[in-house]
Amino acid sequence: MTIATRDLRAATREELSGTGYDLLVIGGGILGIAVTWMACQAGLRAAMVDAGDFAGATSSASSKLVHGGLRYLQNGNLKLVAENHRERRALGADVAPHLVKPLQFVVPIYRGGPHGAAKLGAGVFLYSALSAFGDGLGRLITPRQAVAKVPALRTDGLRAAAVYGDHQMNDSRVAVMTVRAAVDAGAVVLNHAEVVGLRTRSGQVCGAELRDRLNGSEFGVEARLVLNATGPWVDRLRRMEDPGAAPSVRLSKGAHLVLRRDEPWKAALTTPIDRHRVAFAIPWEDHLLLGTTDEAYEGDPAEVRATDADIDQILAEAGLSVRTDRLRREDITYAFAGLRVLPGGPGDVAAARRETVVTRGRGGMLSVAGGKWTTYRHIGRHVLNTLSRLPGRPLGDDLADILPAVPLPGLASPDAVAMRLWTDREPGARMEPLVARHLATHYGTIAFDLARLIREDPALGERIHPGGPDIWAQAVYARDHEWAATVDDVVRRRTTLTVRGLDTPQVRERISALLT
Numbered sequence: 001m002t003i004a005t006r007d008l009r010a011a012t013r014e015e016l017s018g019t020g021y022d023l024l025v026i027g028g029g030i031l032g033i034a035v036t037w038m039a040c041q042a043g044l045r046a047a048m049v050d051a052g053d054f055a056g057a058t059s060s061a062s063s064k065l066v067h068g069g070l071r072y073l074q075n076g077n078l079k080l081v082a083e084n085h086r087e088r089r090a091l092g093a094d095v096a097p098h099l100v101k102p103l104q105f106v107v108p109i110y111r112g113g114p115h116g117a118a119k120l121g122a123g124v125f126l127y128s129a130l131s132a133f134g135d136g137l138g139r140l141i142t143p144r145q146a147v148a149k150v151p152a153l154r155t156d157g158l159r160a161a162a163v164y165g166d167h168q169m170n171d172s173r174v175a176v177m178t179v180r181a182a183v184d185a186g187a188v189v190l191n192h193a194e195v196v197g198l199r200t201r202s203g204q205v206c207g208a209e210l211r212d213r214l215n216g217s218e219f220g221v222e223a224r225l226v227l228n229a230t231g232p233w234v235d236r237l238r239r240m241e242d243p244g245a246a247p248s249v250r251l252s253k254g255a256h257l258v259l260r261r262d263e264p265w266k267a268a269l270t271t272p273i274d275r276h277r278v279a280f281a282i283p284w285e286d287h288l289l290l291g292t293t294d295e296a297y298e299g300d301p302a303e304v305r306a307t308d309a310d311i312d313q314i315l316a317e318a319g320l321s322v323r324t325d326r327l328r329r330e331d332i333t334y335a336f337a338g339l340r341v342l343p344g345g346p347g348d349v350a351a352a353r354r355e356t357v358v359t360r361g362r363g364g365m366l367s368v369a370g371g372k373w374t375t376y377r378h379i380g381r382h383v384l385n386t387l388s389r390l391p392g393r394p395l396g397d398d399l400a401d402i403l404p405a406v407p408l409p410g411l412a413s414p415d416a417v418a419m420r421l422w423t424d425r426e427p428g429a430r431m432e433p434l435v436a437r438h439l440a441t442h443y444g445t446i447a448f449d450l451a452r453l454i455r456e457d458p459a460l461g462e463r464i465h466p467g468g469p470d471i472w473a474q475a476v477y478a479r480d481h482e483w484a485a486t487v488d489d490v491v492r493r494r495t496t497l498t499v500r501g502l503d504t505p506q507v508r509e510r511i512s513a514l515l516t
Contacts, residue, residue: 172493
C-alpha cells in the first residue's frame, strides 16, 4: 500500500473505533451497500465493513442484468414483474443512466422447443405491457429479423423469435458507485476488514471486533444495531452470535463465461432450457457473456469457481441457439461463478423462490440474505424498515414506501460525456473515441476527474493493455478514491481488465507497484 492508502485506512479504523453508530452493516455486497446507503439517506449514522472487497463475491458475479423477470410470468406473479419493471426504469432513467443501459432480447423459438410461438408471443407482449411499453412492444419476429439482430443465431429449426426489452450493467461499477453514494451521504466504510468476534452487552449484540486483513491490526466498532449482510457467509456469522443457530439458507452456484466476440450484436439471446431455466448470451463489454448454471452448492463460499463441467454445460446450452463456430473454447477470456442465497428447504434450487431471507438472533442481530440486483434499493429500504420495527424502535419510524430517485454519483448522459471527452481541445486532454466512450459509460461525469489526472500527467492517458480501453488514470483513481487496495480490486472490479483476459502478469505487476 502507498503511504496515502495506509494513512487513509488508519484514519478510517480510528474513526470506526472512536465513534458510536446507529447501525453497523457487516458485509459489503450489494445488499449491505444498499442498506448503508438508505440508512444514511434517512439521517442515521451508519458504518459498513467487509472481509474482502466491496462486491468482491457474488455481487460482482451476476448476469449483469437489471430486468423485470420474464420467467416470473409463468408463475403468475404479475405484481412482482410490474414492481421490477418500475425499479428497472428508475435505475435506467433517473438513478444511474450512465451505468444502466437498455438492451433488447431475442427469444428463439425452435421446432420441438419447450415453448411455442403463441405462448412466447403472448408472454413478451404481457411483459412489455407490465412495463407500460416503456421499452417498446414485445412481439414475434421472423427468423430473418432475428438473425439481423443476432448474427450468430443458429437458424436450423428456427420457426420464429420473440423480442422484449430489459437493461444491463457492469455490476462492479454500480456497486462501487453506490458505496460512493453512501459515503457522500455520511457512511464510514472499510473493505478488507474481517469480523473476528461480536461485542455484546447484557446479552445483546452491540458491535464487532475486526481485523484489518491488509496489516493485521485489530479494532472494534460499537453500534446500537448490527446487520449481518454477509451473503453466503450469513449463517457463519449467525453462529458467532449463537453457536447453536440452525441453518437459514442454502446456496446455488451460478457460473458464467466471457468470450471474445467476432461481430457486433444488436440484441441479446434468452434461450429457454426447461420450465424453470433459461440461458443467456449477452453482448457485454465488447465481449459475449454466457450463462448461467443453477446447482446446489455446499462447499466453502470462498472457493466457488467455474469448473470444467460448468464450462461444458454453458457452452452446450449456448449452442442450442448460438452457432458453434462462435463458441470456441480458445475465445474464453474469463470464467467466474457466484452463489445465490436461497431460503432453506427441500427441492431443486432452480425452482426455489428468489426471495430475501430475514432472521433475528437471540442477541438481537438481524441477518438478511438473498434478493436481486434489480430491486437492490427496495430491498435496502425494506431491511431498514424491518430494523425500525424491532423492539424499542431504535431507528425511529418506518421510512416512506416510495423510494426517492436519488442518483448515483456521475449522473449524466454517457453520449454527452463521451463527446465532451473526445472533443476536448485542452492540450493533452483529448481522448480517442473508444476510451472516451468507455469512461463515459463506467463513470459518467466522474470521467472528467480522470481527464484532469491525465492533464496533470499525460502518461495516465495510456492504455493499461493495448487490447482494451482501460487506462492508467482509472487505476490511480481506484486507488485514491474507490478503496482499491489490492491488484484484484483494480483489475476485476474497478476496471474491465480481468473480464477481457488482459490482466497479464506484466499488467498485474505494474498495478501492484502502483498500489505499493
